[in-house]
Amino acid sequence: MSIAVLRQKILEKENPTVAGLDARLEYIPEHIVKESYGAFGQTLEGAADAMLRFNKGLIDCFRDIVPAVKPQLAYYERLGWPGMRAFYETVRYARGKGLYVIADGKRNDIGSTAEAYADAYLGAVRVGETELSPFPCDGLTINAYLGEDGVGPFVRMLRDNKKSAFVLVKTSNPSSGEFQNRLLEGKPLYERVAEKVAAWGEECMTDCGFSELGAVVGATYPEEQKAVRALLPKAWFLVPGYGAQGATAKDIRNAFLPDGTGAIVNSSRGILCAWKKTGKDGADYQEAARAECLRMRDDIASAIGWRA
């Protein structure tokens, strides 16, 4: 679905946040893990089943208040092909519940290989007479180090298929400046990447005023957010780094436009591990996650002036 749909869902729920579905096994309450191991043994199938059931429980508990989820592919790949099956089932379940699904894969390659990634996550594959969607997501994060040959195939998919992608511009980690903040012909590399995102994004504009091509801009760098926002007034920002990585609601204000649109803030651990703070062994993981989603919604919405 188009970035216009994400925008609509955010406005309807008055909630510019996305829940990361990045479960490590140690984030999953023991009663779920035990049941899955009981059914499938201490195998990757068992671990992947626990992850899927945890994801479904989380989606059920916050689907009326949260507009989007962002499964991080690394944690599914970490459970092998059964993990990738759990990813597929998670995507289908989330979309079935009306959530916008952004696959966080930071994919990158060139030409027909970049096309293969675009087919996998945002498109379809012809198998004999049939067309199949391998992983039917709405959006995907991508890395632009390879330039136009790497990003172009994604942009064409966004335009033709009304999906979104988010290019890594300025990442939230402490060492992101190692390359990204050094001067490339007089401007920081992340600004040079943002300039290219602006140009590529023109090829997949939507009626709602935003491009299908967005940008990843870390919550931990408010000054860089401001610089990227100036270069990319029409890009939706995906903002990681809130919560566990140390950024607060006021650190993310520069990512938003004055009307409070234009960005979506991610939290993963804060939501997934909320149950660890209640002292109830995870029996209440849904209540705890929902409470954290509400707290985060109100925190961000206040910071951008949507609430008093």
Place this chain on the structure above:
Amino acid sequence: MSIAVLRQKILEKENPTVAGLDARLEYIPEHIVKESYGAFGQTLEGAADAMLRFNKGLIDCFRDIVPAVKPQLAYYERLGWPGMRAFYETVRYARGKGLYVIADGKRNDIGSTAEAYADAYLGAVRVGETELSPFPCDGLTINAYLGEDGVGPFVRMLRDNKKSAFVLVKTSNPSSGEFQNRLLEGKPLYERVAEKVAAWGEECMTDCGFSELGAVVGATYPEEQKAVRALLPKAWFLVPGYGAQGATAKDIRNAFLPDGTGAIVNSSRGILCAWKKTGKDGADYQEAARAECLRMRDDIASAIGWRA
């Protein structure tokens, strides 16, 4: 397995090349596809089965002459989770036949997420009381845009687990210069990345004189190969772009050290699609692929002075 093992296999077979296992459905001979669709229908399972059987047939035909294979993850992800199962089975089959397996995934993320990728492809995962290897590869390609936080988790895995990784330094595609060749504080970005690879690589040196941390350097850019080689005398280079992308054997000489070690050249389409040039509808795909592997071996070996 360590980069030292790859070096040994290359020397034993006198063949510094790697066969890309990047099958699109249209590269697979019809008799294989038909049989797989017959068994599994026109489904992702059927397509993945065809890919796996094609891969096994290829491995069988060149395993005594080729030291390594490089499956490109995008083409497996393109077939959904059944494709990832075919990837897993391909990796196991190739290693069982004594081949070194480099997963071409260009993965990148930070901290514990980068660790999750390292676990998935180069390490192991604890599930209850057991340790499982999700995708038991020997090497993985990675992207360094996120800096030390992104690369460090891989480097620690290489050191502890004796595996290899190859950082994208200068890619083979036409637009790779868009960012990579622009000057970052006076030097091309790809040289700045190479400088970092040299520093990170010191943390995972092997007894054979090479680091477990190698570099991806495109065959299509001989001058850049020379510059990167000067900065990275102890890194093994993975060299894409030979053949279908237009580079010839003489274009790759600068990637090698004077003794002809230090690099491995990839070919994918040339090998996978060799049968398309014989006019026999793919019945002879193994003979055609083997002949192309031998031709390529001799072509590269001559160019680097291993053969008269």
